[in-house]
Amino acid sequence: MKKVQLIFTGVLALFALCLPLQAEEHAASSAASAQVPLDNWLYQAVDRLSAVGCLQPGFAGLRPWTRREFARILRNDSNVCPESVRSLLDKVREEFATELAGEGTPRVTIDSIYVRGTHIAGQPLEDDFHFGRSIVNDFGRPAHEGVNAVAGFRASATAGPLGVSVRGEYQHAPSAAALPQTAVAEMSRIDSVPRTGPTLGRVNNFKLIEATAAVALRSVQFSVGKQSLMWGPGRSGAMLVGQNAEPLYMLRLSQTTPWRIPILSRVLGPARWDAFMGKLSGHRNPRSPWIHGQKISFQPTENLELGFARTVMFAGGDRPWASRFWRSFWSVGNHINTTPGGRFDIGDRRGGFDLKYRVPGLRNWLTIYNDAFTDDDPSPLSAPARSGMTHGLYLTRVPRVPKLDFRLEMAYTAALDTPPNGQFFYVNGAYREGYTNKGRLLGHWVGRQGRAYQGWLTYWLRGTSKVELSYRRLVVGRDYITGGGRQQSLSVGTQLFSLQNSLIAAVQVQAEQWRYSVLAPTSRRNVSASLGFEYRPRRCGSR
Numbered sequence: 001m002k003k004v005q006l007i008f009t010g011v012l013a014l015f016a017l018c019l020p021l022q023a024e025e026h027a028a029s030s031a032a033s034a035q036v037p038l039d040n041w042l043y044q045a046v047d048r049l050s051a052v053g054c055l056q057p058g059f060a061g062l063r064p065w066t067r068r069e070f071a072r073i074l075r076n077d078s079n080v081c082p083e084s085v086r087s088l089l090d091k092v093r094e095e096f097a098t099e100l101a102g103e104g105t106p107r108v109t110i111d112s113i114y115v116r117g118t119h120i121a122g123q124p125l126e127d128d129f130h131f132g133r134s135i136v137n138d139f140g141r142p143a144h145e146g147v148n149a150v151a152g153f154r155a156s157a158t159a160g161p162l163g164v165s166v167r168g169e170y171q172h173a174p175s176a177a178a179l180p181q182t183a184v185a186e187m188s189r190i191d192s193v194p195r196t197g198p199t200l201g202r203v204n205n206f207k208l209i210e211a212t213a214a215v216a217l218r219s220v221q222f223s224v225g226k227q228s229l230m231w232g233p234g235r236s237g238a239m240l241v242g243q244n245a246e247p248l249y250m251l252r253l254s255q256t257t258p259w260r261i262p263i264l265s266r267v268l269g270p271a272r273w274d275a276f277m278g279k280l281s282g283h284r285n286p287r288s289p290w291i292h293g294q295k296i297s298f299q300p301t302e303n304l305e306l307g308f309a310r311t312v313m314f315a316g317g318d319r320p321w322a323s324r325f326w327r328s329f330w331s332v333g334n335h336i337n338t339t340p341g342g343r344f345d346i347g348d349r350r351g352g353f354d355l356k357y358r359v360p361g362l363r364n365w366l367t368i369y370n371d372a373f374t375d376d377d378p379s380p381l382s383a384p385a386r387s388g389m390t391h392g393l394y395l396t397r398v399p400r401v402p403k404l405d406f407r408l409e410m411a412y413t414a415a416l417d418t419p420p421n422g423q424f425f426y427v428n429g430a431y432r433e434g435y436t437n438k439g440r441l442l443g444h445w446v447g448r449q450g451r452a453y454q455g456w457l458t459y460w461l462r463g464t465s466k467v468e469l470s471y472r473r474l475v476v477g478r479d480y481i482t483g484g485g486r487q488q489s490l491s492v493g494t495q496l497f498s499l500q501n502s503l504i505a506a507v508q509v510q511a512e513q514w515r516y517s518v519l520a521p522t523s524r525r526n527v528s529a530s531l532g533f534e535y536r537p538r539r540c541g542s543r
Helices: 002-016 041-051 067-075 083-095 181-191 264-268 322-330
Strands: 108-121 146-159 162-173 203-217 220-227 248-255 271-279 290-301 304-314 348-358 366-374 387-395 404-412 450-460 466-476 485-498 503-516 524-535
Touching: 041 067, 041 083, 067 083, 083 450, 264 271, 264 290, 290 322, 304 322
Parallel strands: none
Antiparallel strands: 108 146, 108 524, 146 162, 162 203, 203 220, 220 248, 248 271, 271 290, 290 304, 304 348, 348 366, 366 387, 387 404, 404 450, 450 466, 466 485, 485 503, 503 524
């Protein structure tokens, strides 16, 4: 802990030098503000409202947002809002009535109490680091064949510059059959280390999903605890850091409201940054590696967002901790004598770049975006052919059906100038368990040497209620896995609000077919049905 304290004292001092620079809402940013969970409906709602021109956009590639940031976006509305989304805007404004009124945030809040049950009939996929996963972007929760259930709560408290939030839940999942020996042998071959296959025993325990203590210093918020991040503008996931794996225990510094950098912001506009350092679990080769990352995003115009990011896995096992941190933090090149895990090994570094743009002539109709990362180069901008990417488009309304929107994303890690054996993305010679936390990918579920597509058709009912149809497909190359692999799924779901938005009911049914010859000789199918309820008590104080 002395090393952690020493390093982050230095990092905190470095960012403290930036505090006098102009934040857009300096006065309002002097108090801590609770973060809105990544799986909250508010992100999709505000994304739609921004895309149709109702609101000034937030930083889509840097989430989660605080409640103060949501309120800032709502204050900067355009006063031009299509009739089809007006009721949605009213519901979002109702959610942040306290912050919009300029009143202090509630001291203690029970944000939500929720329960969800999922029954899976048929064998689901469980390993996105090697093959694929049937249920993705679910914070690493178990999803075995049979009945799976979660029941939990989220609470937060703020007092001036101090804030605390906790999200915990009871998780249940039945035991699952062991992988066949053909799959275990294939995993050992791919990773070049002996494998025994994941343990999928019965789950019955209470787990903290997030638990954070924070202190605000002007517009910068310092937090410690178990936290989740989403560093990308897409909906299917982020290439560098997303919500696919269980959240990390981390130390984090974040700029919670946009700021203006002298001279630079005249060209690139307001900026936000985020930095973290955390410890990874579930690794044996080496044990308990660390990871740190930094990202800064700019908005040159209200229609364009640009993001630059970097993450580094370092240390672990008996490797020196502090010296490798500093070298990995500042190094941008490779030592000529570097061998994985050797004396001069800097760490497993990744660079990221993303953009989001509302298309000219179709500003309130069409938004396009891209999220890219590369393993052995400083940035995807310098090596696009050696980068994994997600391309996306968002059509805010289908002609003659204004309440219907369409989103399509294509993700791939089968890049042009990379080897086709799955040994380039999300894996490293010194870290054989890869870019994972407890076996789940920190990045996109497309995995290694994959090509994926996902599309959504969403019909918005009155207010925030909606019905949604989604299709997802993943294809994995034969040069990576013997015989290759593929999976495809079709799902339909609905989300209904009642009792003045205090109760949310969600239903989803998904049918999936997959084929990996190393897992099963023939195609397999599974059907999952999920039913969930969330109750959000009225906030304490003025709400």
